[in-house]
Amino acid sequence: MIARVFIPLLLIIILPDVYLWLHRLRRPVYSWAERLLWLAPSALMIVFSSILAVSPSFVPDDIYWARLYIALLGVWVVPKLVYVLCSAIGLAICRLAHSRRNWGRLVGMGLAGYMVYAFVYGYTIGFADIEVKHVTLAVDNLPKEFDGLRVAHLSDAHVGTYTGRRAQILSRAVDSTLAQHPDLICFTGDIQNVKPAELEPVMPMLARLKAPLGVYSVLGNHDYATYLGGTDEERSRAEQRLCQMERGLGWHLLLNDNCVIRRGSDSIFIAGMENDGEPPFPSRGDVGKTMRGIPAGAFTLMLEHDPSSWTRTILPHSTAQVTLSGHTHGGQIELFGLRFTQLRQRHDLGLYREGQRWLYVNAGLGGVVPMRYHVNPEITIITLTTNKS
Structure with a gap:
C-alpha cells in the first residue's frame, strides 16, 4: 500500500519541516533539544514509511501497524501540512501587501485543529455509524x-x-x-x-x-x-x-x-x-x-x-x-x-x-x-x- 505512494508521502512528511526550519526553528530562541524534539516524529515517520514500503503485501499481515501508520498521518503529518500551506500562502500575501501580520498562520492553526478533530471522529465514531x-x-x-x-x-x-x-x-x-x-x-x-x-x-x-x-x-x-x-x-x-x-x-x-x-x-x-x-x-x-x-x-x-x-x-x-x-x-x-x-x-x-x-x-x-x-x-x-x- 505504501510503496505505491512512497515518494509523495516522503515529500509531505519532509517539506513542511523544511519550511518550518527556514521560517521558525532555526531562530536562536529555539535550543537544539527543542529542534530535535520537533523533528523526531518526522524522522520516525520516514523510518515507518520505509519499513511498510518494502512489505510484499498491500497491507501488513498484522493490520495494527497499518492502522497506527494511518493514525499518525491523520493526527500529525496531514494537519502539519495544512498549517504549513496556509502559512506559506499567508507569507506570500504579506510580501505582496508589504504587511508583517501573517493571518495564514492563524487560519492554518484552525484548519489543522479541524483536521485532527475530523480524523479522530472518523476513526472512532464515524466508521461505526452505519x-x-x-x-x-x-x-x-x-x-x-x-x-x-x-x-x-x-x-x-x-x-x-x-x-x-x-x-x-x-x-x-x-x-x-x-x-x-x-x-x-x-x-x-x-x-x-x-x-x-x-x-x-x-x-x-x-x-x-x-x-x-x-x-x-x-x-x-x-x-x-x-x-x-x-x-x-x-x-x-x-x-x-x-x-x-x-x-x-x-x-x-x-x-x-x-x-x-x-x-x-x-x-x-x-x-x-x-x-x-x-x-x-x-x-x-x-x-x-x-x-x-x-x-x-x-x-x-x-x-x-x-x-x-x-x-x-x-x-x-x-x-x-x-x-x-x-x-x-x-x-x-x-x-x-x-x-x-x-x-x-x-x-x-x-x-x-x-x-x-x-x-x-x-x-x-x-x-x-x-x-x-x-x-x-x-x-x-x-x-x-x-x-x-
Whole structure:
C-alpha cells in the first residue's frame, strides 16, 4: 500500500519541516533539544514509511501497524501540512501587501485543529455509524409480480478491517440488513482486503445474511488477490479459495454470468459482471457473456463492482435497466461538501440516471482504512416499482 505512494508521502512528511526550519526553528530562541524534539516524529515517520514500503503485501499481515501508520498521518503529518500551506500562502500575501501580520498562520492553526478533530471522529465514531438509506426506483419492464421488490445493496465490506472490537460493527451491519426484511440481497464486491483468510473469523456472521430470493454477489478489485504478494499461481489459488468461501456462505457468486428469479408466472434476471476497471484495477468484465441468454426486453438488475463501467460498457453494450456498484467508498471523507473521489469518478456516490436506466453507487461498509467522515458506512434498501407513467 505504501510503496505505491512512497515518494509523495516522503515529500509531505519532509517539506513542511523544511519550511518550518527556514521560517521558525532555526531562530536562536529555539535550543537544539527543542529542534530535535520537533523533528523526531518526522524522522520516525520516514523510518515507518520505509519499513511498510518494502512489505510484499498491500497491507501488513498484522493490520495494527497499518492502522497506527494511518493514525499518525491523520493526527500529525496531514494537519502539519495544512498549517504549513496556509502559512506559506499567508507569507506570500504579506510580501505582496508589504504587511508583517501573517493571518495564514492563524487560519492554518484552525484548519489543522479541524483536521485532527475530523480524523479522530472518523476513526472512532464515524466508521461505526452505519446508515440505512432508502431509494425507490420506478422502472420500465418490471413485471407485475415484482412490483415493490426490496433489494438490500451491500458493498465493500473489507472484513479484514473488522478485528477486535470492530467485529461488532460488522455484526450490527448484518443485523440492520436483516431488520429491513429485503426480498433479495446483493453484494457488489471487495469482501476482503488482501487474502481469503480474513473471512474465516466472520464466516458464521456473514452466513446469517439470508433473503427469500437469495443473496447474489460479484468480485471487486481486492477479491482477485491483486494486492497479495507471491506468485501468479499463489494468487490464483487465493482467488479460487475466496470464490469457494462465498459460495460456502450460500451466496450466488456471478462471474460474467446471470440467473433468473421467478415469482408466480413472472421473472427477472440478475446479471453479475466481473470487475470491469481501468488501470491499475483488474479488467475481467465480459458484458456479452454476462448478458448471454437474457431475452430482449427482460428486466435485468446488473451487479458490477466498478461504477466507471456503467458509461464505458454497460450502457452501450447491455440492456440492464438498473446497475448496482460500489468500489469508491464515496472517498470515505467529505470536507466542505467535497469528496476526492469526485476528481477521478464521474459517478462516485449515490443515484444516477440516463434516460430510463439507473446506477446506484453504494458507499460501502468498510475499508482498508477504518475511517469515515460525513460518508457513513452504508446499507441501501432499493425498492423497485413498475413505472406507470
